[in-house]
Amino acid sequence: MDPFTLVQDDLHNISEKMLDSIKNEVPMLSSAAEYFFRMGVRGKRMRAAVVLLLAETLHVAPSASHPADTEWIATQHDRQKGVAAIAEMIHVASLLHDDVLDSSLTRRGVGSVNAVMGNKMAILGGDFLLARASVQLAELENTKAVWLVATMLDNLVKGEVLQATMADDSLLDFDKYLLKSFLKTGSLFAHSAKAVATVGGHSVETCQLAYDYGKSLGLAFQVIDDMLDFTASSGMLGKPAHNDLKSGLATAPVLFAAEEFPGLKPLIRRRFKEPGDVETASTWVFQSKGIERSFELASQHAEKAAQAVREMPMPNTTHGRRCQQALIEITQMVLTRKK
Amino acid sequence: MDPFTLVQDDLHNISEKMLDSIKNEVPMLSSAAEYFFRMGVRGKRMRAAVVLLLAETLHVAPSASHPADTEWIATQHDRQKGVAAIAEMIHVASLLHDDVLDSSLTRRGVGSVNAVMGNKMAILGGDFLLARASVQLAELENTKAVWLVATMLDNLVKGEVLQATMADDSLLDFDKYLLKSFLKTGSLFAHSAKAVATVGGHSVETCQLAYDYGKSLGLAFQVIDDMLDFTASSGMLGKPAHNDLKSGLATAPVLFAAEEFPGLKPLIRRRFKEPGDVETASTWVFQSKGIERSFELASQHAEKAAQAVREMPMPNTTHGRRCQQALIEITQMVLTRKK
Numbered sequence: 001m002d003p004f005t006l007v008q009d010d011l012h013n014i015s016e017k018m019l020d021s022i023k024n025e026v027p028m029l030s031s032a033a034e035y036f037f038r039m040g041v042r043g044k045r046m047r048a049a050v051v052l053l054l055a056e057t058l059h060v061a062p063s064a065s066h067p068a069d070t071e072w073i074a075t076q077h078d079r080q081k082g083v084a085a086i087a088e089m090i091h092v093a094s095l096l097h098d099d100v101l102d103s104s105l106t107r108r109g110v111g112s113v114n115a116v117m118g119n120k121m122a123i124l125g126g127d128f129l130l131a132r133a134s135v136q137l138a139e140l141e142n143t144k145a146v147w148l149v150a151t152m153l154d155n156l157v158k159g160e161v162l163q164a165t166m167a168d169d170s171l172l173d174f175d176k177y178l179l180k181s182f183l184k185t186g187s188l189f190a191h192s193a194k195a196v197a198t199v200g201g202h203s204v205e206t207c208q209l210a211y212d213y214g215k216s217l218g219l220a221f222q223v224i225d226d227m228l229d230f231t232a233s234s235g236m237l238g239k240p241a242h243n244d245l246k247s248g249l250a251t252a253p254v255l256f257a258a259e260e261f262p263g264l265k266p267l268i269r270r271r272f273k274e275p276g277d278v279e280t281a282s283t284w285v286f287q288s289k290g291i292e293r294s295f296e297l298a299s300q301h302a303e304k305a306a307q308a309v310r311e312m313p314m315p316n317t318t319h320g321r322r323c324q325q326a327l328i329e330i331t332q333m334v335l336t337r338k339k
Numbered sequence: 340m341d342p343f344t345l346v347q348d349d350l351h352n353i354s355e356k357m358l359d360s361i362k363n364e365v366p367m368l369s370s371a372a373e374y375f376f377r378m379g380v381r382g383k384r385m386r387a388a389v390v391l392l393l394a395e396t397l398h399v400a401p402s403a404s405h406p407a408d409t410e411w412i413a414t415q416h417d418r419q420k421g422v423a424a425i426a427e428m429i430h431v432a433s434l435l436h437d438d439v440l441d442s443s444l445t446r447r448g449v450g451s452v453n454a455v456m457g458n459k460m461a462i463l464g465g466d467f468l469l470a471r472a473s474v475q476l477a478e479l480e481n482t483k484a485v486w487l488v489a490t491m492l493d494n495l496v497k498g499e500v501l502q503a504t505m506a507d508d509s510l511l512d513f514d515k516y517l518l519k520s521f522l523k524t525g526s527l528f529a530h531s532a533k534a535v536a537t538v539g540g541h542s543v544e545t546c547q548l549a550y551d552y553g554k555s556l557g558l559a560f561q562v563i564d565d566m567l568d569f570t571a572s573s574g575m576l577g578k579p580a581h582n583d584l585k586s587g588l589a590t591a592p593v594l595f596a597a598e599e600f601p602g603l604k605p606l607i608r609r610r611f612k613e614p615g616d617v618e619t620a621s622t623w624v625f626q627s628k629g630i631e632r633s634f635e636l637a638s639q640h641a642e643k644a645a646q647a648v649r650e651m652p653m654p655n656t657t658h659g660r661r662c663q664q665a666l667i668e669i670t671q672m673v674l675t676r677k678k
Contacts, residue, residue, distance in 0.1 A: 026497065028504035097466060101459050120440050123462060124500055127436060130469065131496040134489035141482045150473035157470040158365065161463055165367035 003326030003333070006319075007052035014048050014085045018092075018129075026128060032113050032121045047091050047188060050217065050330065051084035054196045054210060056323035057315055061201040079140045080199045086140075086149060087192035089133040094156050096126035101160065102247060145195045152191035159183030163249070168269040171250050172258065181222040182215070189218030202313075209308045213327065216305035221334050223298040226251035230285055232339045245278045252297060254281055257290035295335070302331040342665030342672070345658075346391035353387050353424045357431075357468075365467060371452050371460045386430050386527060389556065389669065390423035393535045393549060395662035396654055400540040418479045419538045425479075425488060426531035428472040433495050435465035440499065441586060484534040491530035498522030502588070507608040510589050511597065520561040521554070528557030541652075548647045552666065555644035560673050562637040565590035569624055571678045584617045591636060593620055596629035634674070641670040 004011065022033040059077060066072040098104070099112040100122045106112055114122040130153075137149050162180050170176045193214030197207040226244060230253050234241040244251050248271030250258075258264040261284045267277045285291065309327045343350065361372040398416060405411040437443070438451040439461045445451055453461040469492075476488050501519050509515045532553030536546040565583060569592050573580040583590050587610030589597075597603040600623045606616045624630065648666045 026500045026504075028500060097462060101462060119458070120503065123436060123440060124496070124503065127496045128500065131489070131493040134473070135486070135493050138482065138486035138489040143477065143480045143482060143485075146482075146485050147474070147477035150470070150477040154470040154474050157463070157466045161365045161367060161467065164459065164463065165365075 003053070003329045004049050006323055006326050007049055007056065010052050010081055010084070011045055011049055014088060015045070018085065018089060018132075021132060022128065029121065029125050029128060032117050032125050035113065035116065045088065046221070047192065048084040048088040050189065050214070050327070051087050051192050051196055052081060053323045053327050053330070054193055054213075055080035055084065055200070056320050057309070057312060057327060058197050058200045058202055058206065058210065059315060059317070059320055061203075063201050076199060076201065079142070080196050082136055082140055083145065083149075083192055083195045083199060086133045086136050087152075087188060089129045089136075090149070090153060090156070091188060093126040093129035093133070094160070096122045096129070098160060100126075101164065104247075140199060142199050144198045148191045148195040148198065152187050155183045155187035155191075159187075168271075171268050171271070172255070172265060174252075174255050177251065177255060178219070181219055185222040185225075186215045186218035189214035189221070206312060209312050213305050213308040213312075216301040216308065217331060217334065220298040220301035220305060220331065223252050223294055223301065224334055224337065227253055227291060227294045227298070228337075228339060230282065231291060234339070240282070242278055242282060245272045245281055248272055252294040253285045253290035255290075256293040257281075257285045257288035260288040260290075298335055302335050306331040342392070342668045343388050345662055345665050346388055346395065349391050349420055349423070350384055350388055353427060354384070357424065357428060357471075360471060361467065368460065368464050368467060371456050371464050384427065385560070386531065387423040387427040389528065389553070389666070390426050390531050390535055391420060392662045392666050392669070393532055393552075394419035394423065394539070395659050396648070396651060396666060397536050397539045397541055397545065397549065398654060398656070398659055400542075402540050415538060415540065418481070419535050421475055421479055422484065422488075422531055422534045422538060425472045425475050426491075426527060428468045428475075429488070429492060429495070430527060432465040432468035432472070433499070435461045435468070437499060439465075440503065443586075479538060481538050483537045487530045487534040487537065491526050494522045494526035494530075498526075507610075510607050510610070511594070511604060513594050516590065516594060517558070520558055524561040524564075525554045525557035528553035528560070545651060548651050552644050552647040555640040555647065556670060556673065559637040559640035559644065559670065562591050562633055562640070563673055563676065566592055566630060566633045566637070567676075567678060569621060570630060573678070579621070581617055581621060584611045584620055587611055591633040592624045592629035594629075595632040596620075596624045596627035599627040599629075637674055641674050645670040 019033055023030045055077065058080075060073045060080070062068075063072075096113055100114045100119050103114075104112050105115040112122070113125060133149075137146055140146070159180055159182075162176070162183060166176065190211045191214070194207050194211040197210035202210075229242060229244045229251065230240050232240060245254070250268040254264065254268065258268060264281060264284050267274075267281055270277070272278050272281055306328045309324060309331075312324065315321050315324055358372055362369045394416065397419075399412045399419070401407075402411075435452055439453045439458050442453075443451050444454040451461070452464060472488075476485055479485070498519055498521075501515070501522060505515065505519075529550045530553070533546050533550040536549035541549075568581060568583045568590065569579050571579060584593070589607040593603065593607065597607060603620060603623050606613075606620055609616070611617050611620055645667045648663060648670075651663065654660050654663055
């Protein structure tokens, strides 16, 4: 069974609420929002789904200050689910601004908002989502959660700055690649996972397990994403997209390949800007163990993520235990996805 | 005596800290930040100065839960001052993004960041400041303050959206003009003022007075700003800038003028886009009572602001009482400034 179906109603509600809030409050952004959300690709809601499954797995812990207070528990559980909406809004805001910064013309195979509706729409749309996310964050009434989400936003921006400013030699540095992957992807999963555990009133240890799960899952997800840029068929001709190479980015497959074929290094340093660089780099990647080693790296992170879930306290409902199982299944799904 | 000198050390610290944080964490943004902050125009720190003066006037109230706890009082007072830095960072972030959205080439007489360093720097710089502001906001550990600041950010974005999307007929609507002025300027003053009172542990009534002061002062400030676009000499030739007319915006002076000269209405609706429209509109404004009535409107708001300060509890230190007096003086300074 698809692990996402366990939280599919909540997932649907989050998208609809986000869309409604945009339509009602800023009608001018409606078409951009419709356009963006109706593309309806699974990957886009990965973050919200993971957070919602965590909210069920780490349902509100009994509290000394509110013993058996069902109303309080319901409120806190709704707030846990609220973290999913906040994470998704911040993620979408960052995509909108990233595409403007990178002048990207497409996003998951369709035209980006900036390409179709202009930079203005994309910047305003991103700012609007950030502002709405802030208001919803305030409504959680949890100072620790505010700090976690603020840190995640801070990391996202630092990741974008790092990507935009890497010195040519740093492009060869695997640690920098991992740092950037954490800042841009791992941090959002890690901090929103920890926020759910925190709002649920869980112990420091459980909050840390949630963080570990999010961080490792996020890294696995990102490394596979980078691998798919080489291996997944895309577009009409079914050829790999090579978007990263075209943007001058050296990711795991090409960095591993460069260890076997040092001739790749000058291409990495010059950001694959000479004619033929993209094709040459791709060829070397496939002649090397680059793809294999990237998959191994992602598998290690996926296993770490699964281990963190296994160490979480056992939920006391069947639904909770199913959701816990789903979190483990997702670590495998991330590895086997084809696009 | 200049009312700003009472808080000049704190004001200086805020700018330096903001600059240091940018330089250390994202060196790539250093030159943009230096460029922006070193312009050092008074107007730019108006928000921080007002918040700091309020922090002294509404110094931490004695609390039942922390009677005579000087350490706690010092922490809370530092947090009150932290609101000033947060307000300033959000303000600067909004300027950076606004200039990209409006494709503005200048900001207070010098080239805008987007014009001099590109849109990418301006968008990233704005995002970075918003993210840092969120982290500092989290550190206040005050859920009400988080809500107030989130609402202010939400208002700022809505103001920008409203400005970007006004229907031609709405351009004639004075209420829409006032709403936009509140969202883009009044709200930031109002919510940060209320946040200072809230963090200081003041009563609901005092928090409301702080809000009223900020709102009215912000509106007075904005209306005068709009008036100065017609009356202040600017640039080498000493002619009024008419930036608003050139951007297609109808502000108080021109809206008042249109009541006397209905011939202005078609020009407003077409956003002064025909050749000669800007000059014609300006001439009509000066033949009408537009400037006079704008000044009157600003004076009414300034007086409301002063009244709110007079109703605040009397500070129990000389310094506090001086700062309270300074808040009143600022309501007059806003009216008499020449640029």
